[in-house]
Amino acid sequence: MIEVCDLTKRYGDAVAVDGLSFKVKPGQVTGFLGPNGAGKSTTMRALLGLTRPTRGAALIGGRPYRELAEPLRQVGALLEARAVHPGRTSYHHLLGLARSNRIPESRVREVLGTVGLEGVLRRRAGALSLGMAQRLGVAAALLGDPPVLLLDEPVNGLDPEGIRWIRDFMKRLAAEGRTILVSSHLMSEMALTADHLIVVGKGRLLADTTVEAFIAANSRSYIRIRTPEPERLRDVLAGAGVRADSGPDATLEVTGAPVETVGALVAQSRVTVHEVSVQSASLEEAFMRLTADSVGHRAERSAVRSTGGAE
Template identity: 70%
Template sequence: MIDVRNISKRYGSTVAVDGLSFTVRPGQVTGFLGPNGAGKSTTIRMMLGLDRPSAGEVLIDGRSYRSQVSPLRRVGALLEARSVHGGRSAYHHLLWLAQSNRIPRARVREVLTLVGLEGVSKRRVGGFSLGMVQRLGVAAALLGDPPVLLFDEPVNGLDPEGIRWIRDLMRGLAAEGRTVLVSSHLMSEMALTADHLVVIGRGRLLADSGVQEFVAEHSGSHVRIRTPEPERMRDVLTAAGLRVRTAEDGALEAYGAEAARIGELASAHRLTVHEVSAQGASLEEAFMRLTGDAVQYRAEGGR
């Protein structure tokens, strides 16, 4: 379990993370979502003790990363743009990591097989494709068989097969009871991978909920109604407990009921309708709406 307690991080006048608190629980994939520059990487770096919070603390299974006795056995991480010595073979890269963390040599073969690199383990990493480098990064994260795993934008630059592989892997790790946190700026990807979402913008918490709840609360799906009697229609819908707003073109938008129910209400009150249509909203739109202010601020404030 990861316990983020009121952490903040300033870089000069930039507030990268601003009083952030949330908990990442075991047995599920938690998506850590936010637009570019929201503070995801900074938060993950603070979880790993690579950056020190200006305030607050992060506890992993009750202790800070720095005070873990065998960190690689407690927490595995795949960071963005990781640098691997290009002249080394995959095997020697992992062996070096294993030996410096007192992890048995046999585990190197195990993780190479786990990520499907056993056939190329003697090749120089410098000649690896992005997908292979990513698999090697995952192998390193799994080396210490840790109960907690952090993945920072793991699907960036991967082809569809690689994306599916990472997704299945993360779900498998969570199913084994591990704590899995994965950052992304793509809502659509998280909807397929995560069970739980932590959404941040401008370094602040915007949402912390199950994926299903998030969809129900933020998807904004509604029914669009065009009628020559909008006032009366609005009264009928409101009386039936629905939330109604008027769109820019004068049509009504009703939230909280299916199109069929609205058709029935109109018919029961002898209201003429010219259109009753269900309007789905994608999760991506929900995410954009939620983080819109944060992004706008960034565009104005610049980096």
């Protein structure tokens, strides 16, 4: 299990992580979500003992990483995909890591097979494509068959096939009962992959919740109506107890009533309408709204995605 307690990291005056606390449970994929610069990588590096916290602790199985014996057998990590010497072959890169933690050499071929790189094991890492380098990073993380995995932005730079591969792979590893913490700045990606979400912004915890609860709490849906007679329709709706707000471009936005009710009221009142459509705010918008303060600019309204429309 992963435990972050009141973790704070300052670089001079800049605060990268600010009193962050959360726990990550085994058996599920936990998404670690936040805009760029929210402190995700710093937290990951603190968990691996690569960064010393200014205050607080980042623990794995109740201990700091530096105290773990043969840590690759307990924690697998994917940080930068290119953290491999370009002049060394995939096989030798993994062989060195295996030696460092007394992992049998046979395991090297095994993990290269698992990630589908057995064909390029004699190729120098510098000649690998980004997708292959990412797979090599995953192979390194799996080398010690660890119960805990930390993956920092694993889908960055991958093609759609690679993204799907990583996604399925993480789910499979979680189903085996492992603890998986995967960071991302893409809400949509996490919605597809993660079961649980830790959302951070400016180094602070913004949400610690299941993906379902996050979507329910943060996605805003409304009915958009375009009409040449907005005032009249607004009165009609108000008469039925339905609230309508002015939207952009002289539209009305209705929340709190199903589209069937709104459609029926429009028909009864015989008001001309050009559009009645259900608009769902995308998860991306929900995420941007949540982190808007922490990145210092408002989420754009254009992120709203139409899920159905009629003229």
